[in-house]
Amino acid sequence: MKITDRINRVDGVEKINGTARYIEDIKFENLHYGRTLRSEISKGRIKCIKYPQLPENLWVIDANDTFINQVAMITTDMPIFADGYVNYKGEPIALIAGKDKNEIIRFMKNIEIEYEEEEGIFDFGSGDNIFSEQEYTKGDLETLEYDKVFEKSYSTGYQEQLYMEKQGLVGDFSDGRLIIYGSMQCPYYIKNALIHSTGLADHDIRVIQSETGGAFGGKEEYPSLLACQVAAASMKIGAPVRLIFDRREDIVFTTKRHPSKTLVKTYLKDHRIVGMEFDFGIDAGPYLGLSDVVLQRGILSLTGCYLIENLRVKGTTYKTNNIFTGAFRGFGAPQTLFALEQHMNQLANHLGYDPLEFRRPYFVKRGDISSTSGIYNEEIKLDEMADRLAEMAGYDKLKEEMGSYRGIGISFIPHGGGFTGDGEAEHIKSVVKLKKDTDKNIHILVSSVEMGQGAKTVLSKIVASVLDIEIDRIIYENPDTLLVPDSGPTVASRTTMVVGGLLYKAALRLKDSMESDVEIEIVENYKQPDYVKWDQENLRGNAYMSYSWSAVLAVVEVDPLTLEITCKDIYAVYDVGMPMDEKTFIGQVHGGIAQGLGYAMLEVMTTKDGLIEHNSFSSYTVPTIVDMPRMHTDWILNPYKEGPYGAKAAGELTLVGVAPAIASAVENAMDIEIKELPVTSENILKELLI
Amino acid sequence: MIVEFKLNGEDVKVETGLAMRLLDVIRNDFDLKGTKEGCAEGECGACIVFLDGMIVNSCMMPMNNVIGKEVVTIEGFSKTERYKEIEKAFMVEGAVQCGFCTPGMVMATEGLLKLGISLTEEDIKVGLSGNICRSTGYEAIYRAVRKLTQEVVLND
Numbered sequence: 001m002k003i004t005d006r007i008n009r010v011d012g013v014e015k016i017n018g019t020a021r022y023i024e025d026i027k028f029e030n031l032h033y034g035r036t037l038r039s040e041i042s043k044g045r046i047k048c049i050k051y052p053q054l055p056e057n058l059w060v061i062d063a064n065d066t067f068i069n070q071v072a073m074i075t076t077d078m079p080i081f082a083d084g085y086v087n088y089k090g091e092p093i094a095l096i097a098g099k100d101k102n103e104i105i106r107f108m109k110n111i112e113i114e115y116e117e118e119e120g121i122f123d124f125g126s127g128d129n130i131f132s133e134q135e136y137t138k139g140d141l142e143t144l145e146y147d148k149v150f151e152k153s154y155s156t157g158y159q160e161q162l163y164m165e166k167q168g169l170v171g172d173f174s175d176g177r178l179i180i181y182g183s184m185q186c187p188y189y190i191k192n193a194l195i196h197s198t199g200l201a202d203h204d205i206r207v208i209q210s211e212t213g214g215a216f217g218g219k220e221e222y223p224s225l226l227a228c229q230v231a232a233a234s235m236k237i238g239a240p241v242r243l244i245f246d247r248r249e250d251i252v253f254t255t256k257r258h259p260s261k262t263l264v265k266t267y268l269k270d271h272r273i274v275g276m277e278f279d280f281g282i283d284a285g286p287y288l289g290l291s292d293v294v295l296q297r298g299i300l301s302l303t304g305c306y307l308i309e310n311l312r313v314k315g316t317t318y319k320t321n322n323i324f325t326g327a328f329r330g331f332g333a334p335q336t337l338f339a340l341e342q343h344m345n346q347l348a349n350h351l352g353y354d355p356l357e358f359r360r361p362y363f364v365k366r367g368d369i370s371s372t373s374g375i376y377n378e379e380i381k382l383d384e385m386a387d388r389l390a391e392m393a394g395y396d397k398l399k400e401e402m403g404s405y406r407g408i409g410i411s412f413i414p415h416g417g418g419f420t421g422d423g424e425a426e427h428i429k430s431v432v433k434l435k436k437d438t439d440k441n442i443h444i445l446v447s448s449v450e451m452g453q454g455a456k457t458v459l460s461k462i463v464a465s466v467l468d469i470e471i472d473r474i475i476y477e478n479p480d481t482l483l484v485p486d487s488g489p490t491v492a493s494r495t496t497m498v499v500g501g502l503l504y505k506a507a508l509r510l511k512d513s514m515e516s517d518v519e520i521e522i523v524e525n526y527k528q529p530d531y532v533k534w535d536q537e538n539l540r541g542n543a544y545m546s547y548s549w550s551a552v553l554a555v556v557e558v559d560p561l562t563l564e565i566t567c568k569d570i571y572a573v574y575d576v577g578m579p580m581d582e583k584t585f586i587g588q589v590h591g592g593i594a595q596g597l598g599y600a601m602l603e604v605m606t607t608k609d610g611l612i613e614h615n616s617f618s619s620y621t622v623p624t625i626v627d628m629p630r631m632h633t634d635w636i637l638n639p640y641k642e643g644p645y646g647a648k649a650a651g652e653l654t655l656v657g658v659a660p661a662i663a664s665a666v667e668n669a670m671d672i673e674i675k676e677l678p679v680t681s682e683n684i685l686k687e688l689l690i
Numbered sequence: 691m692i693v694e695f696k697l698n699g700e701d702v703k704v705e706t707g708l709a710m711r712l713l714d715v716i717r718n719d720f721d722l723k724g725t726k727e728g729c730a731e732g733e734c735g736a737c738i739v740f741l742d743g744m745i746v747n748s749c750m751m752p753m754n755n756v757i758g759k760e761v762v763t764i765e766g767f768s769k770t771e772r773y774k775e776i777e778k779a780f781m782v783e784g785a786v787q788c789g790f791c792t793p794g795m796v797m798a799t800e801g802l803l804k805l806g807i808s809l810t811e812e813d814i815k816v817g818l819s820g821n822i823c824r825s826t827g828y829e830a831i832y833r834a835v836r837k838l839t840q841e842v843v844l845n846d
Contacts, residue, residue: 008781015789016777016796018724018764026722162824164728164736164790213790214728214824218797247729325723452788583784583830591787617733617822624819625828 165213
């Protein structure tokens with residue numbers, strides 16, 4: 001087959017007819033169920049826990065049952081079970097496990113916990129509750145000559161991944177060996193966390209991904225916590241233990257997108273931007289987890305698609321007693337780029353320019369120096385994308401039609417593919433294997449998971465195209481760490497570009513041996529492109545090996561009476577290098593637009609005393625089919641030489657540009673300034689009353 | 691107590707409580723795992739089955755309301771000719787990603803198709819608005835269902 005062929009998903013049929021098996025569908029002998037005992041307060045010491053008489057067939061698993069009571073992610077600051085002290089409402093204290101779910105619930109009703117409560121911190125952005133800080137500069141702001149400063153503050157709220165399949169894992173310990181099954185993005189993150197927490201040897205731990213019903217970052221680091229819990233439980237009981245959240249638990253107590261506050265200051269001379277300053281803060285919750293990495297992607301993106309000569313950027317993670325926040329498609333960029341794009345829009349209005357034409361002179365080009373003083377190495381076609389967008393949408397005509405409750409807004413967004421800087425080479429060190437068996441079928445052996453995004457289809461297609469064989473000769477099972485090498489986590493829009501790139505090279509090496517009758521295994525190790533130079537300490541150099549780009553235009557209408565917002569149209573143009581499979585790529589585009597639209601105007605999530613108030617599908621409203629706008633999408637071709645068949649990152653990019661475009665469109669419709677996400681009728685009313 | 695009803699064409703009996711959810715009975719007592727629990731509050735549609743020919747959220751359906759009635763789940767429906775047309779349209783349009791909402795989406799689609807009338811864009815969208823999909827942005831699902839409504843109505 002060829003990479004340009006139109007194909008159907010390789011995992012479609014069993015998902016449509018309901019035979020695909022997710023963790024809740026899989027049977028285990030002698031299965032025990034776990035339920036989490038959670039803190040009722042946000043901060044304080046646990047004085048004592050009074051358990052009722054423990055029936056013979058129930059178990060309490062807590063900090064005493066762990067070898068090391070830490071969840072190893074990047075840091076190890078989060079305990080598996082709170083040990084005498086709690087830091088947020090809902091923090092796990094113990095797991096109650098048994099074979100009868102009703103008995104577990106009855107037992108848990110009669111547990112009494114006495115606390116010595118302390119005052120929690122629920123606000124962030126000021127004060128001394130700083131977790132971590134990162135800073136960088138470019139050029140020289142100190143001696144800058146300017147005649148005007150334009151300064152605005154922006155904020156964004158929580159967003160919940162709301163994957164349709166809830167968090168769920170099974171731990172099965174027997175004969176000295178531990179197997180974890182379940183819904184996950186990163187089998188080796190889990191394995192590494194278990195090596196740390198259980199004290200078991202590497203070769204006695206095995207992690208097997210089951211069909212995963214959506215993740216969006218929500219199953220990046222969080223399942224490591226659950227895995228450590230079910231491992232401890234199964235090792236204590238000697239039987240498989242399953243932990244599957246109910247929906248309220250899943251919404252309220254798992255990681256969210258970080259709420260953020262951004263101060264943007266632009267220095268102007270003769271109506272031209274001569275320098276910018278950013279101060280970006282996020283609420284990390286009580287444990288750092290991935291927050292410092294999210295912060296980094298956020299601040300490294302902060303100048304977006306624009307060449308800014310003089311720059312000062314500061315980012316801060318704040319420690320609070322709110323729910324801990326983590327990975328979600330976009331990883332810091334949706335927050336910073338909302339701030340930047342709103343700012344660019346408001347600045348254009350302030351100076352009296354058209355928002356599209358105002359941006360153009362600042363578009364970055366190949367050879368320009370990036371915000372982190374690296375050189376853009378690849379062709380950048382932002383002008384061409386802007387032209388295409390304006391043409392598709394009929395920009396000039398649309399503009400004339402707008403006003404009085406109808407508006408348009410635009411955004412231009414970069415997204416760096418793969419890990420930041422030299423992360424792929426220094427931390428991930430991806431390895432892939434390709435095996436030809438004696439029947440001449442090809443096995444893809446990687447730790448990348450299919451979670452809906454189409455990894456199985458796209459990676460299989462890349463390999464089948466290189467080998468010029470039919471795709472049904474490719475076998476790509478859900479990863480099992482016993483069988484697959486560590487090709488890194490399924491995150492950061494890296495699967496097609498990085499893992500696919502390695503498989504592409506492996507397939508090229510295998511190609512000449514396809515006629516051979518013996519089994520052949522090819523191993524391919526990641527090698528950093530020569531041009532990537534990165535100084536992690538000072539955040540200097542090539543922050544990403546390549547960038548994908550989007551240009552988005554939104555058309556909205558606001559009901560004059562109720563101020564209800566309707567997004568009528570989204571026009572979007574993308575540069576993802578070369579899309580590997582059109583249908584899969586467009587699926588990412590439409591799905592990203594839906595999540596971006598939810599982030600922009602529907603998904604309100606607030607807390608009271610540290611507890612999430614929007615705790616169900618009826619109170620946390622994600623887009624349904626009737627909320628969707630008409631979507632007009634296109635892409636330009638701009639092959640990336642290090643990517644397989646020219647592919648770059650695609651998955652996250654599609655979400656990021658939607659919210660700023662919609663927010664700007666509401667500004668345009670209502671002649672107000674939007675500085676907060678999500679944009680709601682209530683927020684519009686507030687602005688109108690000021 | 692013993693509840694008798696028809697499940698995927700067969701007369702069945704099950705020892706259960708009248709307040710038990712149909713969803714749990716079909717998943718646990720009959721081991722039919724194609725019907726999924728998404729939200730457990732009747733909002734997401736992942737657990738849709740047919741009850742006497744009408745689509746219902748099985749997470750909101752107590753067994754009391756199932757006595758003597760006919761239930762069809764995705765396992766039963768997937769054996770029909772109509773299902774094959776839906777599967778093909780979903781495959782061709784790319785209407786599946788993570789798959790967790792898909793069996794429910796298929797049942798909701800059949801709920802629309804069996805009306806046997808021509809449907810407007812709004813009819814289709816309102817008809818599918820009880821099914822949440824977090825992955826696809828619904829566009830491919832909409833295209834698949836629109837194509838099916840056109841073909842099925844023409845053929846019937």
